[in-house]
Amino acid sequence: MTFTLEAPARPRHRRRVSQMIFRAATLFALGLVLIPAIWIVLGIVLRAIPHFSFSVLTHTSAHGGLENAIVGSFIIMVGVAIIAGTIGLGAGIYLAEMSATSQRGQRVDGLLRTATEVLAGVPSIVLGFVGYIALVVGLHWGYSLLPALIILSMMVVPYIAKATENSLAQVPTAYREGAEALGMAPGYALRHVILKTALPGITTGLLVALAIAGGETAPLLYTAGWNDQMPTLALTGHQVPYLTYPVWAFYNQPSNSLRYLSYDAALILIVFIVTLLVVSRIIVARTQRHADIRR
């Protein structure tokens, strides 16, 4: 009597085919994600390049350029980084490190945490509308820098808080214990040990927030307005230009020069997003090389 170790031929064949179909299907799905990504970037770059000239970077929109929009977007992003960065960092530190011990305190903390997450889920156009009703009209600030900063900060504070909270949660307990054993006061340990360790994660969260602030359109339309002159640093009363506006407002204009300006603004936005992504990748890669503490 002889045994054969081979299984019957047909089922095994079927399994191999099903394996191949499965892998092909997942790779196909991956392709359906990658193709639009490449297509959008290339589509926008190729549309803009033939008409792009560097004079766009040095002239205001009044003279067929985008310098005012670039400067305006930069001002808005710096403002958001300062306001939302401070608040988001503080909120993240509180939620991660300062949680209350009493039962009532814990309930308050839970409420604050939920509110932060719910705020992240409010659509940006709703916040923009609120900014228009309450700040631009209600407080007579007019389309200007301050309402734009407040509304964008309301949008991105939850992201910064969440990133801060997450990266603080990943600081190893040994670091805290070491700091305490060395007799550091909690505040001192926070500044010199805990925040330092969590800094890369916090920075990445801040970059994500900047990407959102730089790429938003809807909430800015009715808070910042638009201006074809160079922006000022006046907080109220002066409209602020920003890069997403020309894309939205000029793409369907009859004049060629305005449409090209729309494509140029789109190109600059793409370059900006890719730069932010690469920077955040470098930060993550550099810290991971030195860290012995990663998950």
Add this chain to the structure above:
Amino acid sequence: MSLVRTEAASPSNPGPPSDSASVRERLRNAETVLWHRGTFVAAVLPFLGLAFAITVVAIKGWPAILVNGTHFFTGSTWQPGSTYGSTVYPHGVATPQGASYGAWPLILGTVQSSAIALILAVPISIGAAIALTERLPRSIARPANFAVELLAGIPSVLFGLWGILTLGPLLARDVYPHIASIMPDVPVLNFFNSPTGHGEGLFTSGIVLAIMIVPIITATTVELFRQVPSLNQEGARALGMTDAEVTHSVTIPWVRNGIIGASILGLARALGETIAIAMISGAILGHTAQNIYSPMTTIAATIVSQLDSSFTDATGFATATLAEAALVLAVISVVVNVIARFIVHRTGKLGGPVGRG
């Protein structure tokens, strides 16, 4: 994990004032208290911001809620009324004569476009997440991950620009006519029958929304897959299971709730998307979509496209109606988000960006 562990450093009890305590000691305690109070203020601000936003929309929308009543949710007319006619006062609210607002087409458009996006995005995202976590060569996996992050970071106005100038015309010329010609004229499927339009409409909006939410669902699902204990997967493989069987009977069951949560997060983003839809939808008011290619609009797109012209209504009723629409949108998004976060939290994964526009 509490930083404030010692009694002496707690803000409610900043330590017994003792003559022997050095200035340095007091400073250290003061710093701890300062950190505690300062970060508490920062943590309260998002709560106040949320309360402020909802209060503003509710107060501004209140007259519209009174006048529009339930017609707002069932009616399809969007009539600002006569700007030059007389003002009438239903429920004591000043409105232009003939003003009648029904948001049913907006609500339906929001739900339809988000549903198309979800139907397209969920299978693609899960497939892509499997491909990204399963034995892909590094030379492909790294650029692929970068592309997913890039897709997540592209501003929505650029999706709109690409959708209206590149994708929409292409679909209307080369794809929609073929779909329309093979679809039989039976209920449900006749929604796909011609006319196929010019590429601005429901289907194009749904496809672009799908592309926008795919990176959210993919990234969250990849994170979830990485949390599946490798022992379970290795055991399944050792029993001779194929990749498909491991995925179906080990990986997916382990993270099912998380995937549902991630999909709902994507849905929340699609519901609140504004600028891209305002560009691609065809922005038609007062009609529901006749077929899947028809122009339509959503709540968010209507707010952004109608706010300008609502100023011409001197009674402010048009703006109040937009506030009511904003309130409806905010409530829908918040409810969907809370459900998603609840499900995702229970599986231990934290959510990603939502609700941008």
